[in-house]
Amino acid sequence: MRTRFAIKTHALMERLFPERRLFLRSDSDTRFIRLRPETQAIAFAGGSLVVAWTIIATAILLMDSIGAGNFREQAKRDQQTYQQRLNDLSQERDSRAAEALKAQDRFNTALEQVSIMQSQLLDSETRRREMETGIDVIQTTLRDTMKRREELGTQIAALTAQIEGDGVGLAAAGAAQSDSTLNFLSDALSRTAAERDQVIADAQDALVRADEMATEIRTMEEKNDTIFRQLEEAMTVSVKPLDKMFQAAGMNPDRILDQVRRGYSGQGGPLTPLSFSTRGGADPSADTARANGILGQMDRLNLYRIAVQKAPFASPLKDAFRFTSGFGYRWGRLHAGTDFAAPQGTAIYSTADGVVVHADWQSGYGRLIKIQHEFGIETRYAHLSKIRVKVGQRVSRGDRIGDMGNTGRSTGTHLHYEVRVGGEAVNPMIYIKAANDVF
Template structure:
């Protein structure tokens, strides 16, 4: 059976690879090499294998070269797109920073104008009270003068009536010289009374004219007060409403927030006391009530200003930087902060007033700073190269607390910045974006 199979295989090979002989001739001898069918088959298979391997290797090299070229082109395109996006983000950040600076300047200017207007308002109110007092004095003098004039006129009429009565009845007692002396006295008294009457009338007319002038001045002063009140009310609306929107955009309850600031007032300024222009227990005037409303808004503005210092609305990096990773899911894990990339040693600043509760190494955070702020807010600054504060130290917004680095579980130099409310992480950009149009 095996012999038949071998014979059959040999016959098939003889058909495709017949036996061949290769003759090698020399001057003295002739030799030959016999190439069997199996030898030819092995040689053909070896050559075919080498050719196939060469074709496959060449194809792989060509495909790899083409793929590498496409990958490099795609990488270059991605890099250009990334650089374009970074430049756009940098331009947007610079623009927002300029807008924030301009808004800060407008806010400071508005506060200065409010202070000046408040001083003018108080001065105007004092002038108004002085004018009212002057008018009351003039009116009192006028009434007294008119009463004296009426008294003098009544006495003159009585004297004239007495003289006429005595002349008609002829009941003149005493000598004629006495009558003449009495007549002269009465004539002088009448002349004095008439002169006093004329003086009183002139004084009364002057007093009325002066009262009219003071009434006009009072009316002008009232118009000026109305204008100052309107400007103050507009300034308060412009100043308070953006702050209120900022806190609401950050998810903070403004009523609770202001109550907390009012309870823990830190002595920066102080609540503005309402105005009181009456010492007789009277109800305050319309202007006084209006002024008290403005003072209430100014007090609210001051509380907002203090609260803004205590909440993390500022950026932790003031130098040029780029955002490298935002808040949310990343590589299947929750990224609980925002990453800012900049050169090694870039200054890191506190984003709000607070107290340092941690300043040292912590697991994957590397060199970490924790700051406790008001309203149950905490901020974290991770992967630092250097820490510049100590535990228990009180810091203000804008104080330098450390330098950017690459410590801990980090793939490059950057700042990992977190905001936590009640030990629960929130997106830091909520606070940063909320303050874009204010600071």
């Protein structure tokens, strides 16, 4: 059976590939090479495979070339779009920074106006207390004057009765003694009448002065109400955005302010409530309550001013830069900060008041600075080319601490900036954006 199959196969091969002979002739001899059907079939199959492989490989190369070209074009377009977006963000950041500076100037101007208005308020309250004291004195003087007037009237009546009753005795006592007594009584009556007239005149002057002071007090009360209203509006406009800023940063404003109040020392701290009483006791008047409410808001504003310096709401760069990488997971690993790209040696600034706890080389961070702030917050500044602070050094917000570089595990010149709360990394842009929305 195998023989029969082989014969049929050989017959088919001979029809497709008949036997051929290749003659090789020389000057003295002739030889030939016999090409059997099987040999021709193998050669044909091998050639076909080579041609097919060449066609397929060429097609694959062409497809890869076309795809790579499209990919490069798409990558180039994406890069241009990304660069344009970065430039837009940089321009927006610059405009936000300019707006923040203007807002800071307006904020400082408002604080100065609030201080002036507070001084005017205290001066007006002092004058009002003096006027109230003057009115009390005038009223006391008026009561004493009226009492003295009544006493003088009684004395005049008694003297008149005495003159009338002793008229006969005086005539008998003699002309000289009578004239002397009458002269004495006449002088006494004249002095009494003059004192009475003076008392009446003083009383009238006191009443006129009291009316004038009452009018002036009403005018001052209206002025005080205007000042109170302006101060309350200024405090509301100033304090509410700061409340929102701390809340946007995930910080409890009341807890932060309590911590600042407990640890505060120096000037400009908590304000003492006012008491406008002229008798030294507590004055429950509405003006006192309003004034103390304004002072409470001013105390809160002052504590916010201190807290803002101690929390990292500022940007670590003041020069132009580009955001190159944000906070979040990247290739399955957490990128624990935000990257800012700028030229080599760009100045790096502290974003809040604090103490330097690390200023040296650390693994992939390269040259690294760590600053410990209040409220359990720590900031990190990595890949620096130069460190300008030492461990244990106390720095303030805006102090230059280093220069941008490309040290450690870095693919280009940039700053890697981290914020950690209680040791856990948080997005630094939460604080920067919260401050941009306010200032």
